[in-house]
Amino acid sequence: MRRILIIGSQNSIHTIRWVNALVERGYLVTVLTMHDFLELFHENVEVIKLPFKNPYGYLLNIPFVKKIVKSYKPDIIHSFYAFGYGFLGRSTGYSPHIISVLGSDIYSDPEKNFLFKRIIKKNILSSDVICSTSNIMAEKIKEVTGQDREIKITPFGVDIMKFTKIPNLKDLDFELTLGTVKKMEDKYGIDILIKSFALFVRKHPDLKVRLIIVGEGSKREELISLSKELNVFEKCEFVGPVKHDDVHNWLNKFDIFLALSRSESFGVSVIEAMACELPVIVSNIGGLKEVVTNDETGLIVSNEDPVEVSKKLEYLYQNPKQAIELGKNARAKVILRYSWKKSVEIMNNIYKSI
Incomplete structure (x- = not known):
């Protein structure tokens, strides 16, 4: 059974859905996070709350993350978000490391200041695999990093059995x-x-x-x-x-x-x-x-x-x-x-x- 270490926000429904899907596929998954626990993860998911919160937690938690990686020995580290959690993933020096870019980490954060842009660029380029939810965002990643690396397109899909047309839910009082x-x-x-x-x-x-x-x-x-x-x-x-x-x-x-x-x-x-x-x-x-x-x-x-x-x-x-x-x-x-x-x-x- 392959071990996957997810580094990301546990209050993001998108991260939660990915993690639960991986468990259902037979992976052994542990999540490292600084965010509060929403209790929506599969019962077989191990969640480790890091001791320090952001913004300084991205620096102060590095020794704890390295210690966990050393003992857990994951087959893959997967960071969700190219800035803070991507930085924690990069700080481990571990390979293979996947980074999933989610949106504001490439559209907004790099524009805040030169240092943010530099950190994000290093985080992304240090990873073994880069993932983007859309082709358009993949082009933005290439623009920010200045590199024409291969980027895997991993859209957030929907449950087409749940998200479907349901009759009789409309309020007939409104036209x-x-x-x-x-x-x-x-x-x-x-x-x-x-x-x-x-x-x-x-x-x-x-x-x-x-x-x-x-x-x-x-x-x-x-x-x-x-x-x-x-x-x-x-x-x-x-x-x-x-x-x-x-x-x-x-x-x-x-x-x-x-x-x-x-x-x-x-x-x-x-x-x-x-x-x-x-x-x-x-x-x-x-x-x-x-x-x-x-x-x-x-x-x-x-x-x-x-x-x-x-x-x-x-x-x-x-x-x-x-x-x-x-x-x-x-x-x-x-x-x-x-x-x-x-x-x-x-x-x-x-x-x-x-």
């Missing part, structure tokens, strides 16, 4: 329900969504329409204030955070899903919505334009353009047959390219090749 599942932060463009919604409502003042926003974030109060300023607060539902196990139920309350992010490395929530046969409207950035084929599996709009978004909403509202067709095409694409089973097989093949 149209728009929705998103995103954190309420600037990068995810919830303000753009609310402005777009307000324009649509202005055109249809008597329509029983609502906007559901699932997620938490530091901009919650600002966004609530914005909805009040635009006179759509009564038509908006700020749900807050929900467990990942409940996301598919919320998606099935929607008629249209929107992701108007200013920055997005991949877009797991969009794939989950597509798997539920929802027509999606996404901004023309990052991994979103890789996931969605315009006019075939969804609609792509210009960045930060509420007027264009409202026009696309109008189109889908006036053309329900086309909306249904987009949703069916979207699910077909997810089954073909982004099923969880396929994603796990990709990672399993990487492990077997080392």
Whole structure:
């Protein structure tokens, strides 16, 4: 039985899903983390909480990580996140070492200062295998590192049995329900969504329409204030955070899903919505334009353009047959390219090749 040492955040649902899938594939998995335990791991996963928290924990925990590696003798070390946890993985000097780049570690962190960029570059280039969730992010990795290394594409797939169309979940009191599942932060463009919604409502003042926003974030109060300023607060539902196990139920309350992010490395929530046969409207950035084929599996709009978004909403509202067709095409694409089973097989093949 091969031993895998995962170094990463245990409060990330993506890391948790990978780890549990590896255990189900017969791997012996131990997780090293500085984050609080969510108790979502498989019962056979050993979780070791490192003594020091970030930001200094990335330095202070190095002796503890080295000691664990020496006693555990893993077949593979796999770091999730190229900056902090990637640094801990690199500090062990152990090989083989895999780094999975997740998004902000390559799009945002290197821009903060020269030192961050230098550390991230060294972390990535010191690894034996580099993984990216999308082709577009792989190109960004090459740009930041200045190297044309091979990068394995390991998308976060979805459980197509769970994320599927479920009848009778829609609230029949509403003629149209728009929705998103995103954190309420600037990068995810919830303000753009609310402005777009307000324009649509202005055109249809008597329509029983609502906007559901699932997620938490530091901009919650600002966004609530914005909805009040635009006179759509009564038509908006700020749900807050929900467990990942409940996301598919919320998606099935929607008629249209929107992701108007200013920055997005991949877009797991969009794939989950597509798997539920929802027509999606996404901004023309990052991994979103890789996931969605315009006019075939969804609609792509210009960045930060509420007027264009409202026009696309109008189109889908006036053309329900086309909306249904987009949703069916979207699910077909997810089954073909982004099923969880396929994603796990990709990672399993990487492990077997080392």
